[in-house]
Amino acid sequence: MNRTIELEEKYCAHNYAPLPVVLVKGEGVHVWDDQGKRYLDMMSAYSAVSHGHCHPRLVNALGAQAARLAVVSRAFYSDRLAPFLQRLCAVTSYDMALPMNTGAEAVETAMKAARKWAYTVKGVAPERAEIIACDGNFHGRTLAIVGLSSEAQYREGFGPFPPGLKRVAYGDAAALEAAITPNTAAFLVEPIQGEGGIVIPPPGYLAACARLCKKHNVLLICDEIQTGLGRTGALLACAHDGVHPDGVVLGKALGGGLLPVSAFLARREVMAVFHPGDHGSTFGGNPLAAAVALEAIDVMLEDDYVTRAADLGDYFLEQLRQIRSPLIREVRGKGLLIGVEVDPARVSARAVCEALMARGILSKETHHTVVRFAPPLIITREQIDGALEQIREVLRALEQA
Numbered sequence: 108m109n110r111t112i113e114l115e116e117k118y119c120a121h122n123y124a125p126l127p128v129v130l131v132k133g134e135g136v137h138v139w140d141d142q143g144k145r146y147l148d149m150m151s152a153y154s155a156v157s158h159g160h161c162h163p164r165l166v167n168a169l170g171a172q173a174a175r176l177a178v179v180s181r182a183f184y185s186d187r188l189a190p191f192l193q194r195l196c197a198v199t200s201y202d203m204a205l206p207m208n209t210g211a212e213a214v215e216t217a218m219k220a221a222r223k224w225a226y227t228v229k230g231v232a233p234e235r236a237e238i239i240a241c242d243g244n245f246h247g248r249t250l251a252i253v254g255l256s257s258e259a260q261y262r263e264g265f266g267p268f269p270p271g272l273k274r275v276a277y278g279d280a281a282a283l284e285a286a287i288t289p290n291t292a293a294f295l296v297e298p299i300q301g302e303g304g305i306v307i308p309p310p311g312y313l314a315a316c317a318r319l320c321k322k323h324n325v326l327l328i329c330d331e332i333q334t335g336l337g338r339t340g341a342l343l344a345c346a347h348d349g350v351h352p353d354g355v356v357l358g359k360a361l362g363g364g365l366l367p368v369s370a371f372l373a374r375r376e377v378m379a380v381f382h383p384g385d386h387g388s389t390f391g392g393n394p395l396a397a398a399v400a401l402e403a404i405d406v407m408l409e410d411d412y413v414t415r416a417a418d419l420g421d422y423f424l425e426q427l428r429q430i431r432s433p434l435i436r437e438v439r440g441k442g443l444l445i446g447v448e449v450d451p452a453r454v455s456a457r458a459v460c461e462a463l464m465a466r467g468i469l470s471k472e473t474h475h476t477v478v479r480f481a482p483p484l485i486i487t488r489e490q491i492d493g494a495l496e497q498i499r500e501v502l503r504a505l506e507q508a
């Protein structure tokens with residue numbers, strides 16, 4: 108076995124099952140392994156690397172800020188946080204933001220905001236607030252969040268979970284309405300379920316949920332950690348349904364593929380529930396993260412990642428749909444967030460990923476049956492064509508095997 112893999116197996120907790128490749132370098136859409144072999148990254152760290160690896164402008168912003176001032180905590184002001192949040196709020200049309208680091212932290216922040224809003228604004232009795240999420244959701248790995256999960260493995264052995272968490276079927280607005288009670292604080296939902304298998308709800312679903320939330324005085328909070336910032340061919344995937352939620356959670360690509368940067372964005376009235384000392388994070392909103400995230404937003408806008416994702420996503424999706432293979436059950440996606448569901452009776456998604464890896468394409472299965480294609484948004488049509496050739500050949504070879 109590769110020595111590096113052996114050491115990681117020995118010293119690192121086994122909470123992942125990585126593909127057996129050791130990456131040592133990245134540039135744009137490519138990464139290289141320890142043998143010097145080059146791969147096209149079609150996974151982009153679960154959409155965190157939308158800008159591609161080691162984007163020169165972002166590396167520059169990182170280096171310059173690291174040499175100037177990196178971490179001060181929010182016990183003080185820094186000159187980098189306000190410009191970052193001002194830009195973030197302007198491009199997403201939100202009043203205020205609360206900066207965090209990882210996606211899960213920002214989701215927790217949204218849940219805390221929703222509960223406190225329920226008690227202080229909506230008038231829910233103490234300790235009664237409820238949050239509704241969807242079957243098949245993925246919002247992260249903290250205790251409260253896995254308490255919302257329908258995935259047995261994410262929950263098993265980790266209980267008890269906080270009360271006041273409920274779930275409804277995804278894509279079913281009537282199920283949401285049936286679950287809403289006077290104690291409901293928020294409905295937390297992904298516009299497209301990423302880890303759930305690139306599951307796209309029926310058109311109009313989010314708009315119907317938004318109407319119901321408004322009608323029942325429930326906050327609509329969309330987790331756009333994976334779908335946001337251009338990934339699906341819109342700045343926020345909610346926009347495909349013409350919806351502007353009460354709150355949105357961003358992460359992943361916000362850090363430009365260099366740092367963990369996340370944020371909860373909301374209307375002023377919602378964010379106003381937070382007072383000094385209510386909530387915090389030592390690293391959240393640090394100058395280094397703020398400088399990189401601001402540059403990441405600027406690059407994304409200047410190089411029009413939204414249009415790239417929309418156009419190239421349409422093309423990639425259409426080409427994948429033209430592949431005639433008995434191994435494929437369904438191809439679905441929006442923008443450059445694409446899932447190819449394979450027939451588990453014939454092949455596992457993992458086997459497809461391993462075969463693709465041998466041919467220089469990195470991808471990762473989700474839910475055993477779905478091969479995910481979510482390349483950096485800087486990918487070119489020629490690079491997609493190259494990947495399609497390998498995907499066709501892998502499917503042909505596996506079909507014969």
Ligand SMILES: *Cc1c(COP(=O)(O)O)cnc(C)c1O
Pocket residue numbers: 153208209210211212214245246247248297301302330331332333334358359
């Ligand atoms: C990745 C992801 C998260 C969790 O983000 P972390 O940075 O891993 O904590 C939450 N929600 C969605 C939709 C995600 O894709």
